[in-house]
Amino acid sequence: MVQLKQVSIRLKSIKNIQKITKTMKMVSASKFTRAERELEAARPFGYGPRKFYESSQLVKGKVDESKKEGGKAEKAPEPAAAAPPTTPEDKEANKNLRKLYIAMTSDRGLCGGVHSGVARRIRRELKDIVTEPKTNKLVCVGDKARSMLRRTFPLNMLLSVKDVGRISPQFSDAGGMAAALADAGYTFDIGEVYYNKFVSAVKYELSVIPFFNMAKIEAAPNISAFDDLDSDQLECYVEFTLTAILYYALKEGAASEQSARMAAMDNATKNAGEMIRKLTLLFNRTRQAVITRELIEIISGAAALK
């Protein structure tokens, strides 16, 4: 027989948990509407650099098409240098390429597989290639990516950024990150930002935006079509572009995270409701059983006295 007291304690705690998840859902819903609105303003920051990659033929594939088709084509604009090496020279060049991986997550959990998806993808990418700590570096934005990746790739860690996700990211946050990256003393050739691209309130997709250093842009196949550039300006341009990409990825990540948290908390609330229903039934049954047992005891006691 289940103790009545135990059931009532359990029921109470689940009711409290449900209240918490419900509140969290409401909080993330309001944060989500804000994040979505702000994401709209940040979209050109992602579009601009990718458009330039396309017109300078740094990246193969069209930007506009991949936007319409959504996620499937999103993988198409892989950086030309990172495409599967076909000839031995390519392989050799690829090995010497200093690559930078940026994992875009946040400090906060309880939002489904948003962060672990990013971490898993990076783990796979780094396993696939030769994990030379000298040539492949990792930048973790947000505590979640750091805690998930630091044990697997302690030598590849270059930088980790904290305090992401508490408030909605600003352009200056991206600027600070880019500055920290520049100060870190690691010269990369190409890099990739792994982030969750927000599609709709119930859907997000893991996406990758490549970025390049100055030499790579100067060596782009179609750069000759562009007007003469002095290296000073190009350097500024490259740095600002990186900041813009980071800003865009932060915003996309924030919107996907809030939407995922909303869905996760909604599910948790539903599950708690289900448990409450079952436990209430059990509680009432147990209570009824106790009353019946007491009645039987009284009646049989009275009968025995006769």
Add this chain to the structure above:
Amino acid sequence: MEDREIMALAFRGVLRSAARRLQVRSYADAPRGDEMALTFAAGNKVYYDKQAVKQVDVPSFSGSFGILPKHVPTLAVLRPGVVTVTENDGAQKKIFVSSGTVTVNDDSSVQVLAEEAHPLENLDRGAAQEALSRAQSELNSAGNEKAKAEAAIAVEVAEEIVKAATA
């Protein structure tokens, strides 16, 4: 008599459906061959999203320049100043930008990405003056090279805001 009426009705129907077919679906602001699509965004707001415009004047570190359709592809870094956009109907919009980049692509599309951008009418001259004097005192009291450089940028931006707000 009746026949003719039916004929007329049918004819009208044909005309109408033909007219409907002639309405080619097109965005009013979709760029055509000799136009340029401007994307102009800042951290706070999107001003133009792939909208066709006549001309864009931007201040850059290699000097201010105007961009017309079929401009040679180029990259440039914005300096603080006023971006003037001439829309297709001739209306001019002046927007102050603090910093950012300009990209002109080979398909005549232009991307202006700014860190901060505000329409000229939103600038307050008094506040700008105040910011300028604050930045100048910071520049004078700056201890190291980095702080000095940062203050110098702040002074430059504030000066340009004052200039833009006065004009």
